[in-house]
Amino acid sequence: MGDFKLSASxxxxxxxxxxxxSKPPLYDDTxxxxxxxxxxxxxxxxPSPDHPDGLVISGGKDTIIEVRQPGKSPDHxxxxxxxxxxxxxxxxxxxxxxxxxxxxxWDAQARVWDIxxxxxxxxxDGHGGSVWSVLAYDKExxxxxxxxxxxxxFSPRGKLLRTIKGSSDVVRALCRLPPxxxxxxxxxxxxxxxxxxxxxxxxxELGQLHGHENFVYSLATLPNGDxxxxxxxxxxxxxxxxxxxxTITHPAISVWSVAVCPGTGDIVSGASDKIVRVFTxxxxxxxxxxxxxxxxxxxxxxxxxxxxxxxEQINKEKLPGPEFxxxxxxxxxxxVQMIRESNGNVSAYQxxxxxxxxxxxxxxxxxxxxxxxKLTHNGKDYDYVFDVDIxxxxxxxxxxxxxxxxxxxxxxxxxxxxxxxITYLDQVANFIVTNTQGATLSSGGGQxxxxxxxxxxGSENRYRPGEVGAPEPQAPSRPRTLPQTTYxxxxxxxxxxxxxxxxxxNDVLVSDGSKDLSMNPEDVSNLDALLKQISTTPENPNPxxxxxxxxxxxxxxxxxxxxxxxxxxxxxxxVSPALIEHTSAGQGTIVDVLVSADAFNLQDLRLNxxxxxxxxxxxxxxxxxxxxxxxGCFDQIxxxxxxxxxxxxxxxxxxxxxxxxxxxxxxxxxSGPSTGTPTKIKRAAVLSNDLIKLLNRTExxxxxxxxLVALGxxxxxxxxxxxxxxxxxxxxxxxxxxxxxxxxxARMKNxxxxxxxxxx
Numbered sequence: 001m002g003d004f005k006l007s008a009s010x011x012x013x014x015x016x017x018x019x020x021x022s023k024p025p026l027y028d029d030t031x032x033x034x035x036x037x038x039x040x041x042x043x044x045x046x047p048s049p050d051h052p053d054g055l056v057i058s059g060g061k062d063t064i065i066e067v068r069q070p071g072k073s074p075d076h077x078x079x080x081x082x083x084x085x086x087x088x089x090x091x092x093x094x095x096x097x098x099x100x101x102x103x104x105x106w107d108a109q110a111r112v113w114d115i116x117x118x119x120x121x122x123x124x125d126g127h128g129g130s131v132w133s134v135l136a137y138d139k140e141x142x143x144x145x146x147x148x149x150x151x152x153x154f155s156p157r158g159k160l161l162r163t164i165k166g167s168s169d170v171v172r173a174l175c176r177l178p179p180x181x182x183x184x185x186x187x188x189x190x191x192x193x194x195x196x197x198x199x200x201x202x203x204x205e206l207g208q209l210h211g212h213e214n215f216v217y218s219l220a221t222l223p224n225g226d227x228x229x230x231x232x233x234x235x236x237x238x239x240x241x242x243x244x245x246x247t248i249t250h251p252a253i254s255v256w257s258v259a260v261c262p263g264t265g266d267i268v269s270g271a272s273d274k275i276v277r278v279f280t281x282x283x284x285x286x287x288x289x290x291x292x293x294x295x296x297x298x299x300x301x302x303x304x305x306x307x308x309x310x311x312e313q314i315n316k317e318k319l320p321g322p323e324f325x326x327x328x329x330x331x332x333x334x335x336v337q338m339i340r341e342s343n344g345n346v347s348a349y350q351x352x353x354x355x356x357x358x359x360x361x362x363x364x365x366x367x368x369x370x371x372x373x374k375l376t377h378n379g380k381d382y383d384y385v386f387d388v389d390i391x392x393x394x395x396x397x398x399x400x401x402x403x404x405x406x407x408x409x410x411x412x413x414x415x416x417x418x419x420x421x422i423t424y425l426d427q428v429a430n431f432i433v434t435n436t437q438g439a440t441l442s443s444g445g446g447q448x449x450x451x452x453x454x455x456x457x458g459s460e461n462r463y464r465p466g467e468v469g470a471p472e473p474q475a476p477s478r479p480r481t482l483p484q485t486t487y488x489x490x491x492x493x494x495x496x497x498x499x500x501x502x503x504x505x506n507d508v509l510v511s512d513g514s515k516d517l518s519m520n521p522e523d524v525s526n527l528d529a530l531l532k533q534i535s536t537t538p539e540n541p542n543p544x545x546x547x548x549x550x551x552x553x554x555x556x557x558x559x560x561x562x563x564x565x566x567x568x569x570x571x572x573x574x575v576s577p578a579l580i581e582h583t584s585a586g587q588g589t590i591v592d593v594l595v596s597a598d599a600f601n602l603q604d605l606r607l608n609x610x611x612x613x614x615x616x617x618x619x620x621x622x623x624x625x626x627x628x629x630x631x632g633c634f635d636q637i638x639x640x641x642x643x644x645x646x647x648x649x650x651x652x653x654x655x656x657x658x659x660x661x662x663x664x665x666x667x668x669x670x671s672g673p674s675t676g677t678p679t680k681i682k683r684a685a686v687l688s689n690d691l692i693k694l695l696n697r698t699e700x701x702x703x704x705x706x707x708l709v710a711l712g713x714x715x716x717x718x719x720x721x722x723x724x725x726x727x728x729x730x731x732x733x734x735x736x737x738x739x740x741x742x743x744x745x746a747r748m749k750n751x752x753x754x755x756x757x758x759x760x
Contacts, residue, residue: 059089104131659706
């Protein structure tokens, strides 16, 4: 049996592919599914009578598992949307009968799903970190691999049967082994410790496979029982009887995944160069000679970072020359030897046991900082691209940096792009400075090293301890808070819980005989599509008319005690122009929908419904169309919400929602070319009265702060506005806050100081 060789390269990974010709293999790309965020787990359910082409199941950053027919376009609704994970879905596996899918995610959860119904049938609890790998082993067994370094064996109903100490590091991959495994093992695991381990279901370790030189990401089994693995060390390796029998080096930094076609025995790999490759032993399915040569050449042309092949600085003078690969044989499959070429470059050669030959797999290079070479990230060139480990067990984030940038600005962008806490700012900026010490820009744009002793911050006037005449430190100026110029929104949500509650209430309606009000299967499908839109693009869900009509029906026609999840959906949709426009198309406005929902009924008080309605009003200010509605309905909005100021002590979230709405109204009044129109002056005075009531009636820190920001923004509109306000009442409310415990908070002091400045 010969070695695996390239069969096809599927480039430009925005698409999926279907085979169009077999000699040589040619594939046509067809988009099977699309998402607004990364899709990083994929599995396939085999053909069944209901789905003769099988089903493609995918999951990713949007937390939703999507089940689709492979032949349908992304415009068609998915067969199922499996909603339950609270973070990135990074692992999927389908049972052999195709009825069940198991998922794992960054939320430290693993779940078992019924594909036919879309219901979660079991939650596999107890994980102490991200669940990186799942294996639907058989009808009685589910196995998980976790960032907490443990392997767990569950029953499909969720009972923990056994916990195995899987490795000394994160467990990233699991694979079922055939019954005829020579060592009697049932499954294999691998991960960050570079070792593949063989296990029984009882938790006995029967063997270890050594050879990979970095994280092992994926495992698969060939029809003949051989094991296949992929790794951060650029390779796919094939194992037999505990030994590596072939190493396939890729022209990429990482080989993220590997799979096996059970019908042909071909291997498929997915790598960090955005190319999926098919490898075969069948001579009939080999790529054409030009493609084979191009692949070999691309491997030879690869640049290999020095640190990936040696932890120590390479001394070129001590490396063997080209004669070594002619005179010496390797000691094992995949062995790497560095050679000093005649031109002074350092090349890496890898030993092939089957060919009994060394193959060039790339040129060893120094880091960007010392070589002056640029690195590419997301299509742009940078002096540095750092790997930043934010959380144990999760892949590092890429931090690009050019020496022409301000470290703090680069850190701020990195934090914003990756949705990290702002508390990381100093830490990330210091990381950049520490790891670029001594590197600056030359006048020609290239890199140069600073002279010894030069100030790395570029300021020779910086104070150094012990120097005479050190400058007096200047007191930092108070950061200004006012005026507020941006609109706030409240868009955090648990869409899984919303869906669960809606279906629960729907079942009650059906059982009570109210089928005319209940959701039918088409409604549920529209609901799932709506929830997916909210999850994938929360900043603008862009709901379809059918989804908007469904939400309107729930919020206005369902019994009042069952409307809250519908109002919660309306709140999440209010940030979208499509909702504002659809609700204003000859059917009143979104404000009228909330009135019809009875959300402001003081006789039948339901404060949770009122809370969602006020949040909806606040969110609609995010869009221009929403602000037009708010401007036209100003008096109506204040008359609806003002009576509930007397209830701010009865619902802990209500005062903050009111404060958010009031901030947005204040920003709207202050915006535009003129803030001194009679209408705006009058409205600002009316709003200030509500703000005074809010400050006097609540002691909630966030609500008080937002109330102060809103009031201060109104005061910044000018003398005409300030003259219309009740100055005494304003002063009393501000004094109350200043003298309270809340007034000692730094942010309160800042905004109170800004307000004093505006009033002077």
